[in-house]
Amino acid sequence: MAIITISRGSYSMGKEVAEKVAQKLGYDIVSRDLLFKASDRFHIPQKTLEKAIHDAPGVFERYSHTKAIYLAYIRSTLTEMVAGGNIVYHGLAGHLLLDSLPHVLKVRITANLESRVKRKMNDGFSEQKARAKIIEDDDQRTKWTRKIYHADPNDGSLYDMVICIDKLSCEDAVDFICQSASRPAFESTSDRIRQARDLALACHVKASLVESFPDVGVVCEYGNLLVYAGGKVAHLAKFKKILDTVQQENTGIHNLEVHTEVAVPGDAV
DSSP states (O other): OOEEEEEEOTTSSHHHHHHHHHHHHTOEEESTHHHHHHHHHHTOOHHHHHHHHHSOGGGGGGGHHHHHHHHHHHHHHHHHHHTTSOEEEOSTTHHHHTTTOTTEEEEEEEOOHHHHHHHHHTTTOOHHHHHHHHHHHHHHHHHHHHHHHSOOTTOGGGOSEEEEOSSSOHHHHHHHHHHHHTSGGGOOOHHHHHHHHHHHHHHHHHHHHTTTOTTOEEEEETTEEEEEEOHHHHTOHHHHHHHHHHHHHOTTOOEEEEEESSOOOTTOO
């Protein structure tokens, strides 16, 4: 019952690998449907969310608060979808959005530029346009990840496994991933499932607060929520009302505390 994230550049066969891994393991697969669900849940146009996570930072540079809202909505939706395990997610920054969960198998699929260009040419692009588009896409993804997470998506240390598909078949990559997913390190034990549910709950509370209170931090352990907010924020009627609503709507919350004048922990959502 692992959670598998597959990061890839365009035309690196990552999508094909992800789909075959999910099929072989009998897992659900999550990709664009993440945006569908986030759009429906938070009443934001899907195209707006898509631009927020795919375009280079310049598009939303002047609207950093808006970008933070959309990312909180996306993360909340993703953590809820993967909480039960048995999931393959291939999409932008899955390895970073779920980084705090110990049983996530983080995979990066790579391929050399020339093979990627040839695959894109099969879709009717000239060699020049195919090469330019792939380079542009890579550049946007790198800028986005660096801006949001201060990380380089090509940094192998971010992943448990980096597979270069050039000399391997898609089936070879699938076998490697499935074998790794069965290892004890990625087993969904009861405690790890609890951690995933705690993260989903923390992300849900953050998503509820982020539009009005973007600087609030949230931690959840064993269903006990700790919300870190400034003294003035904690006494606002709107802040209290949001938390009251969240607590009433979520039976998984055992206790909720608001901490003021305390630094937000590094592991807070």
